[in-house]
Amino acid sequence: MREDNARTSGTNNGTASGLPDQARRDRLKKWRRAKDHFSTYGVSAGGLGVVFALALIFIYLFYEVFPLLRSADITPVSSYALHEGGIEHFSLERYNELAAIHTSDGRVRFLEAGDGQLRREVVLPLPEDASISAFAAGDPSEGLFIYGLDDGRALVARTEYRLSYPQDRRHIEPQIAYPLGAEAVSVDAAGAALRRVAVQETGRGFTVAAATDDGRLLLAVYTATVSLFTGEVSLRRQEYILPSPAQPAEKLLIDGAGRNLFVTDALGAIHYYDISNPAAAILVHSVAAVAPGATISAVEFLKGSVSLIVGGTDGTLSQWFLVRDADNVQKLTRIRDFLPHAAAITTLAPEYNRKGFVAADASGSIGIHYATSQRTLLMEPISDKPLVHLGLSPVNIALLAVDEAGRVHYFDLDNPHPQVSMSALWSKVWYEGREGPAYVWQSSSASDDFESKFSLVPLTLGTLKAAFFAMLFAIPLAIMAAVYSAYFMTRALRGFVKPTIEVMEALPTVILGFLAGLWLAPFIERNLPAVFAIFLFIPLAMLLASFLWSCLPADFRARISPGWEGALLVPVVLVVGWLCVAMSPQVEVWFFDGSMRQWLTEVGITYDQRNALVVGIAMGFAVIPTIFSITEDAVFNVPKHLTQGSMALGATPWQTVVGVVIPTASPGIFSAVMIGFGRAVGETMIVLMATGNSPITNFNIFEGMRTLSANIAVELPETAVASTHFRILFLSALVLFVITFIVNTVAEVVRQRLRKRYSSL
Known part of the structure; x- marks a missing residue:
């Protein structure tokens, strides 16, 4: 009885069994729940913070890009009557203080632009x-x-x-x-x-x-x-x-x-x-130049005197310039048309430093147009009488229009970004001096008559091209290496290989780009046959070595512990790689007349020293650790009962990998590939130093490219703040942001579906 009482007393005090008493257990439960709630809310807050940060980035980029979407605007400043008759020409100086009027009786009168007060009159000799x-x-x-x-x-x-x-x-x-x-x-x-x-x-x-x-x-x-x-x-x-x-x-x-x-x-x-x-x-x-029944009522050069703007009595406006035909003869060609006016075009005023112009018509309306972007930025009536003369500010901030009654209308002009339109950014544009429409990025030139070319197609295509060849190089190597490391490799060797590959991710990409541009690109150019031979013969040599290994006696093969077989292939890879490089000059002599690069040129394939092949190898090397690490973890964490069950049913290790391990790990593998692709899309230093930065539109592996990220890095420090070029670079960043967002969203959707599909295994 005494023992029962002691046991009961010890149980009630919570000391005999070594467990805390009830009150303490309740306090521990409350503390655990508090930590669970804190972790839940903390993780949720972190996730929402990431989403909020991404939203702020998007809002800021759109804030910088939004002015590109605006049209032109004019604000009336003053209106006054001229007392001169017979006006031949009307112009403004760059500070918009004075207007010059050339009269038909040989005088030049300089007036205050705002109120028409005479500053000076010159009688020509x-x-x-x-x-x-x-x-x-x-x-x-x-x-x-x-x-x-x-x-x-x-x-x-x-x-x-x-x-x-x-x-x-x-x-x-x-x-x-x-x-x-x-x-x-x-x-x-x-x-x-x-x-x-x-x-x-x-x-x-x-x-x-x-x-x-x-x-x-x-x-x-x-x-x-x-x-x-x-x-x-x-x-x-x-x-x-x-x-x-x-x-x-x-x-x-x-x-x-x-x-x-x-x-x-x-x-x-x-x-x-x-x-x-x-x-x-x-x-x-x-x-x-005009339709039958109409005549030319106004014609002027655009800036640079390459293009003609032709206005007709039917209100049409068109751009013309010389284009060489198949016989190498220059012919005046109609390039594009603009939104027609409601009445006959009476006068034209080209911009002083851009490819834009202002047109006036017989109904008293003006239209502000831009040639390259084929935009009509403004169409607005400003007088109830026909307009006969226009004076445009050399810096495009003021406009003077003279109507048939001799009245001057003075306007402030706001037209900061006429060069941009959806067609100019994403469609082929026929630029001056070219034989046809093309996708071109050329933001600056040494000439003041330069026509800015802001097509984003070469940059976007270059970004995808660089990422494609990098992933083409990285995905097979990273995934197969990860599967072998996680499933077949012995623990000791895996403990050495996995950290080594993950350390590769810490290498600065600027170093990789430096090596790719200054060592790898010249090496590939000198040993071009060796590069293709390596990609062909090393896999074949590995298969041959594996076959010969399987032919050896079983007692000899038993001396090598399972999981160490891959180490035997290292000498094979090194020897075959050395042979390919050593034989490269002789292969060029045998099959390519001494130079494979020259042979490619002769068959019509352009070869640049810094090309997509170099970028694919260098950027693939940078992406491999990311894909390998995530894939290896996904494969290694496949439940052992699945693989053991497959083996128990008679499947070979290879059949187990293909039929069980890879499908089960597929969400992680897919995530690894998408994360690697996202890094390749946003990579800057490697493509900056190893591509040649040529904004071209093709997928030729022997030519370079220019990516969105590299273009931003190169040109943003040199462009004027708030200029059209500046805002288009921010638009490039927005395009890169959207591409990455879409890729990641699609990747997450696919990953969730794969996870749901194989979660029952």
Whole structure:
């Protein structure tokens, strides 16, 4: 009885059995529940934090990209009446303070752009015995203009603005310069009236084209020499007679190089003359530029004087430039059309530093268009009368429009990113000087006349190309090595191999890129046959060595412990690899006339030293540890009862791996592949140093590429903040973000389905 009481007492106190008492156990349970709740909420908060961080990244990228989607906008500033009549030309200087008006009576009036107050008037030194018969303006950025006279002479002048800062305030002093002298120069020696004129400053001097009253088409080239001591200008003049078009000329245009002359007529045709050799100038091509029944009502060069913008009386707008045909002859070709206006186009104003232009029509509306992106950014009525002149700010922030009643409408202009459209980013675009539409990325050039090319297709395709060849190299090696290591390899050897491969992941990718660019790329170029021989003969040699091993006596094979067989293949791989490299020069002599690279070139395959093959090997080497480590863990953690059951039913180890282990581990293997692919897509330093960074659109393994990440790394430090180029680089980052997000989402969906399918095993 005493013993029972003692046992009962010990049980109640919780001490006889060594267990804590009830109160303490309750406290431990509460503490365990608290830790469980804390862990649950902590993990959930961490997951939500990751999602929130990704959302913030997306929002920031979209914030930087959003301005690209905006159209142009104009804000009325002022409106005033002009008292001058006979306006020939209207222009603005870069600070938008002064407007220059060229009148038909030979005056240039400089007005305050905001209110029309006269700042200065210049009367041009025209001869008293002649009258003005024609006027034309040259390149807007040069300020050049010409007055043609009825005695065959012409006066060439230039509008200039000199800056000074008296009392720390900017003062603009307008002036007129005379590059060919202050006296009118002879254009037509016969003295016929100049009906139409054009002027352009070229590399060989000043070129003037003129159509005379008697139907002749003339070309005069002037070379001006200024005396170092007296400052006097001496002219050398050469005059040429060109073949006349069938119809009288309505407009003459000379390109900036002085090689091409374009003449429009009253029937809506454009005639192209090759004047690269003025003494042998020829009429190359004539083309109807507007629909039947319409005529050309306005035509101007875009910046760079390569493209013509043609406006018709039917309100149509189109872009034209020279394209070489199959016979290597340049033909004027219609490239693209823009949103038509509701009335006849009356005047055009090209932008000074981009490929955009403003068009005005007879209904009083203006349209802001951009050539490369084929965008119409604004179409808006600003007057109830036809517009006859436009003045566009050289920096694209102000616009002056003059209507038929002589009233000036002054607007602030907001048009920061006209170069961007979905078609310009993702479709083929026909750029100036090219034979057809193409995907091109070329964000900058040494020329001020450069046409920006912002196609994201070469960059996106380059990203996928680099990732594809890297995964093609990495997936077979990593997965098969992981399966062998986890299932067949002995524990001791696995303890050495697995950490060694995982340490590879710690290698800086900049080192891998450096080695790939400076050592691997030249090595592959010198030993190209060896590379393909290694990929072919090493697997065959491994199979042959395995077959010979199986043919050896069983007692000899028993001396090697199971799981160490793979170590025997190391000498085989090294010897075969060395033989392939050693025989490479001789193979080139036998089969490729001494150079496999030259042989590839001769059969039409381009070979670049830094190419996708180099990137595939180098980036595959960087991706292998990631795929190997995750796959090896997935295979190693397959429940032992599954493999033991398979073996008990008579399956061989290989059959067990293929039929049981790999399907069970497939969610982990798939995750490993997708994580490796995500790293390959976002890799920067290897592709930056080993690809050549050529933005091309093909999957040729012997050519390089440019990826989105490498392009951002190269160009973002050099671009102007908030510029179009800057925001398109952020768009590239957004595209990369979306690609990675889609890949990871698809990978998770597939992984969950695989996990559900094989979870019952």
